[in-house]
């Protein structure tokens with residue numbers, strides 16, 4: 001047997017985001033279900049065909065989805081919440097998308113971040129009672145690839161323990177019952193795969209890289225013993241990624257035929273574990289060598305040397321060479337990027353190029369280094385050129401970061417004093433109403449930008465268009481009765497990409513899209529050099545918006561850690577250093593806004609939580625620098641300048657102390673999409689700075705009713721101080737339509753009035 005190559009998952013969106021367009025056309029009623037199914041199949045097969053051409057030995061099947069792979073598993077198990085009126089049998093596309101997006105009668109399922117990525121999955125909701133397998137999607141995918149393309153693929157599915165841990169709606173005493181529900185379902189899937197003659201199946205268990213306990217490992221062992229007994233001949237590759245595994249010794253003893261480890265993100269600890277404890281001779285090791293989370297070319301010589309070094313403990317015949325994780329998190333191909341600087345472009349590797357690297361590595365292992373010498377040397381020289389480039393060695397930037405001290409991250413006075421100054425300055429009503437920043441990015445807005453970019457309209461015309469949008473929405477906000485306004489972010493493609501285009505050290509791509517959730521994609525900028533402030537980035541639009549109204553308009557910036565976490569970052573500097581570089585640039589922007597009369601400034605940090613290391617023991621170090629970076633960017637603000645921040649779609653309850661430590665005057669946090677879960681954490685933690693809990697979900701086209709939002713406000717006011725409470729939606733409104741936005745906001749204002757009246761009558765009675 002010789003060494004094999006494998007891929008763990010391939011981007012589903014297509015080179016040109018065909019997947020996104022098909023989904024959105026289907027939702028808009030422009031495609032029939034049949035036409036949609038046809039489009040999906042074409043894409044699915046094209047992706048497999050491509051991997052076949054790139055000579056991947058084990059090609060993943062079943063990683064393709066119509067929305068999200070976690071949701072797929074939930075519907076396969078018939079785990080459809082009561083509110084969707086599901087009556088058994090295969091789940092219809094209508095119900096599937098209702099769970100993902102909500103409908104007029106039922107709120108959507110919660111959506112949250114997949115480990116430490118910007119990919120969002122739909123949270124499965126536990127329900128008791130018998131479950132049935134509604135269909136075997138991995139089997140279907142396997143058959144399709146075999147029959148249509150002659151590819152005997154490797155079905156991929158999320159493993160039982162990860163699925164259980166990511167689900168919600170059960171108490172710890174219900175875990176045994178939940179496991180007993182899931183086991184027969186997984187067993188049936190695997191038995192059917194075995195009967196079909198499938199060789200390898202990949203069971204993703206990334207939860208095993210988080211801080212799980214010894215006790216939990218016993219549960220994992222029990223689960224895998226059951227699966228093994230049911231389908232002993234089916235080769236199971238238990239796949240972990242994003243970090244090192246927590247219980248290596250127990251893990252390698254599990255009754256599976258292969259274990260996949262990440263040797264990029266958990267390299268040190270995983271390697272050490274193998275060196276200390278060895279690796280069982282009767283198992284295969286999935287060697288995650290090529291970074292599935294970043295876009296830099298690999299240093300192939302180093303990778304080969306690494307394989308040699310662990311070959312002392314695991315024979316090469318036992319190895320499967322693969323990316324560190326699914327390639328879902330990187331764009332499809334570099335070939336379409338024709339505007340990038342050549343030093344940079346040649347150093348990049350997206351999904352397709354990573355598969356080429358994989359092939360080279362396997363050739364190098366099979367035939368010896370000599371066989372690929374030319375490619376090894378080329379890769380090395382490209383990486384050397386970029387390391388030496390002046391843009392990575394800007395002395396002034398490095399000096400500025402070095403000279404940061406304690407004072408740099410401290411505002412002049414503590415919140416208690418700033419609060420008084422701000423009350424006087426702003427004189428806001430009780431329960432001030434605001435929004436998170438963006439208003440609908442309609443097709444019209446995007447087209448106007450597209451035209452300008454193509455040179456079909458002048459800069460003046462484009463800027464005039466943006467001003468008109470701002471003006472329109474300032475009027476709408478005043479009319480609705482919002483207290484603190486925003487300019488609407490119409491000039492921004494994306495909150496991170498926008499700043500990337502304006503700061504030094506960033507490059508932006510034309511087609512390097514990555515899925516964020518559902519049909520929504522992002523083009524993460526590339527931080528390739530030292531970060532520099534060049535000129536004010538947001539002042540013009542904010543000042544214009546403020547000139548139209550007597551109400552305050554918030555300046556709107558994206559915070560340092562979010563810019564960092566939502567970009568592809570150079571890997572030659574610690575992330576904290578890059579965060580400080582960004583923070584220093586943002587600090588200049590805050591100062592520019594302030595000196596131009598914008599004295600409410602929101603610095604969004606929605607990605608602060610997602611960057612948290614997966615192991616608790618590493619949290620403190622990260623949180624310390626991430627909080628410091630935020631503070632550096634905001635600390636020079638005057639006392640009466642009100643600094644806002646915003647966070648969304650993450651688990652906040654265990655980082656509330658760090659959220660406080662940001663020392664923002666006001667925070668708005670998404671709460672409704674997670675069904676109000678956050679509220680209860682304020683029973684245990686006091687929060688005594690300004691805070692707005694999102695009163696409605698903005699990722700659903702459904703218009704929230706007044707009573708729902710009053711309820712949400714009431715619930716929040718039971719645990720939070722009304723004098724510090726703000727009313728706002730969960731997040732920005734850029735993905736919504738105009739009409740639904742206006743109606744929803746009117747309802748939100750009405751709900752606030754109800755709450756205000758209640759408060760007033762409580763005071764008088």
Ligand SMILES: Nc1nc2c(c(=O)[nH]1)N[C@@H](CNc1ccc(C(=O)N[C@@H](CCC(=O)N[C@@H](CCC(=O)N[C@@H](CCC(=O)O)C(=O)O)C(=O)O)C(=O)O)cc1)CN2
Nearest residue numbers: 446447449450492493494495496516519520521522566735
């Ligand atoms: N980076 C990032 N991560 C985030 C968020 C976020 O806002 N940004 N929010 C949270 C949720 N995630 C989200 C991610 C993406 C979008 C989103 O709306 N994405 C847009 C793309 C945004 C964008 O850059 N749009 C470009 C348009 C590019 C484009 O489609 N151009 C067309 C032509 C123009 C047209 O006719 O539409 C083309 O290339 O074909 C622009 O505004 O200019 C989408 O997928 O639809 C929303 C939320 C968490 N993570």
Ligand code: MET
Nearest residue numbers: 436437438604606732733
């Ligand atoms: C993902 S957080 C979004 C914050 C941004 N200010 C907006 O409203 O779109």
Ligand SMILES: [Zn+2]
Nearest residue numbers: 606648731732
């Ligand atoms: Zn948000």
